[in-house]
Amino acid sequence: MKIVIAPDSFKGSVSAMVAALSIEKGIKKYIPHAETVLVPIADGGEGTMDSLVATTGGKKVNVTVKGPLSNPIDAEYGLLGDGKTCVIEMASASGLCLVPQDLKNPMVTTTYGTGQLIKKALDDGYRNFILAIGGSATNDGGIGMLQALGMRLYDSSGELVGFGGGELDRIVVIDNNNWDKRIADSIFLIASDVQNPLIGPNGASHVFGPQKGATPQMIDILDKKMHHWADLVQAKTGIQLHDMPGAGAAGGTCGAFQAFFPVTMKRGIDVVIEYTRLRDHLQGADVVFTGEGQIDFQTASGKTPMGVAQEAQKLGIPTFVLCGSIGRGIEVLYEYGIQSIHSIINAPMSLQEAIERAPELLAQSAEQVIRTFFPYKTVTEKNQKNETIKLQK
Structure with a gap:
């Protein structure tokens, strides 16, 4: 299974690379042998x-x-x-x-x-x-x-x-x-x-x-x-x-x-997609993870999650978004290839606590999302199929 991880930074909390590494950690806890490709992304602003x-x-x-x-x-x-x-x-x-x-x-x-x-x-x-x-x-x-x-x-x-x-x-x-x-x-x-x-x-x-x-x-x-x-x-x-x-x-x-x-x-976002070669990295991927601190209707104006999802949509790859908070008007984002949006906040907590615990919360959320959408049997069968193909080669 190939998974592309292409988040933006969570401003005031973690860089795009730290976010990507945290998401990878959560995924690997459930699918240790998954092929993960980390592509930290930005939309032309900070990061x-x-x-x-x-x-x-x-x-x-x-x-x-x-x-x-x-x-x-x-x-x-x-x-x-x-x-x-x-x-x-x-x-x-x-x-x-x-x-x-x-x-x-x-x-x-x-x-x-x-x-x-x-x-x-x-x-x-x-x-x-x-x-x-x-x-x-x-x-x-x-x-x-x-x-x-x-x-x-x-x-x-x-x-x-x-x-x-x-x-x-x-x-x-x-x-x-x-x-x-x-x-x-x-x-x-x-x-x-x-x-x-x-x-x-x-x-x-x-x-x-x-x-x-x-x-x-x-x-x-x-x-x-x-x-x-x-x-x-x-x-x-x-x-x-x-x-x-x-x-x-x-x-x-x-x-x-x-x-x-x-x-x-x-x-x-188009500049960053071009220079990071995101389109090449998406080839053969089964799923994409992206995210940033706040998701709302403004995300559709060219922010990282939408840009990543649009590229993945061209190849028929579902995109999951992890974020700190979910604002209003997110329904429009589903038109751009986003499969679902998930807040990483899993209990009542202050903003400062959420900022400090972001790596941990990202990993936990990524694991839960991948478990939900890819049952163990599906993952096992896909890994066995890939191993068989390798042996035949």
């Missing part, structure tokens, strides 16, 4: 770098950068097993996870560190990039990243502006004379599912600002500042970011990529 590095046999490169609050932090970029492709994960340098709750403020948080990661990878000789832009703490339109790569942004007094979304409407001149010329000779693939424009009620400030610490009053101010920035970019490049799909991703950083970088955009 994407870890997934791609792990499954391609790559490595990570440590870099000291400015964090979202402009303080020095240790970040990293990933180098895939091909030795040519870099993965830049915004969350590593400019992520919301790096900002304490009481210091969240998109007026001041910056993407400068993300630009420093790109610059370091360019300095190291790489020209092929995958950009995972989920989980940012910023709403600065990407100006910090641009500043780190040589863009000079001046105010009306001829002074360089500072960092953060609060500086956007101070900019009157975009000077790209010192812009890193290596960028034009590079390839940038943005892994993102976000289709929000840069400004307006569906734009970066209104939709994503609150989770980054923006108050209702701050949201309107940020949106006006972002509008000013979009006008300047259009005057400089001819590119109208205001209503451009996806420009609002990562607090407008995607818009900066669209305006100043040679980029293509692709759904995050």
Whole structure:
């Protein structure tokens, strides 16, 4: 019996690899001789770098950068097993996870560190990039990243502006004379599912600002500042970011990529599926396990469980989902090849306890699911059949 295990991370609890190992442990308790293939997955947000590095046999490169609050932090970029492709994960340098709750403020948080990661990878000789832009703490339109790569942004007094979304409407001149010329000779693939424009009620400030610490009053101010920035970019490049799909991703950083970088955009889960060779691993599988922390109607928008299930469905392979909690609207997910969804919580417990016990709970749940859907007789007969085939060969 071949079982593919392709979960996402359970955010705040276990990485995708730890989740996969835990699920494997539970399965092997019931079917010790099962062939298990572990493919840790992500959907373009946090964990994407870890997934791609792990499954391609790559490595990570440590870099000291400015964090979202402009303080020095240790970040990293990933180098895939091909030795040519870099993965830049915004969350590593400019992520919301790096900002304490009481210091969240998109007026001041910056993407400068993300630009420093790109610059370091360019300095190291790489020209092929995958950009995972989920989980940012910023709403600065990407100006910090641009500043780190040589863009000079001046105010009306001829002074360089500072960092953060609060500086956007101070900019009157975009000077790209010192812009890193290596960028034009590079390839940038943005892994993102976000289709929000840069400004307006569906734009970066209104939709994503609150989770980054923006108050209702701050949201309107940020949106006006972002509008000013979009006008300047259009005057400089001819590119109208205001209503451009996806420009609002990562607090407008995607818009900066669209305006100043040679980029293509692709759904995050599709990028990860391609680079992890999930389709190849699914060949000949009997069942697939996937999962993430929360499953609800939003999972259908391109998150890991749905993407994995869609690929398995093409081959007629059932997919089981393990999760921490089950929200509303999961019925739609069954249309995408998901056989069933199972919460790993097996008794009343606090969130902290669930987080700490996640490996154990994943293993227990995986064992119960495999026992339920594959009775002992079925498993035994299949193993005997496989052994007979091997002997005949």
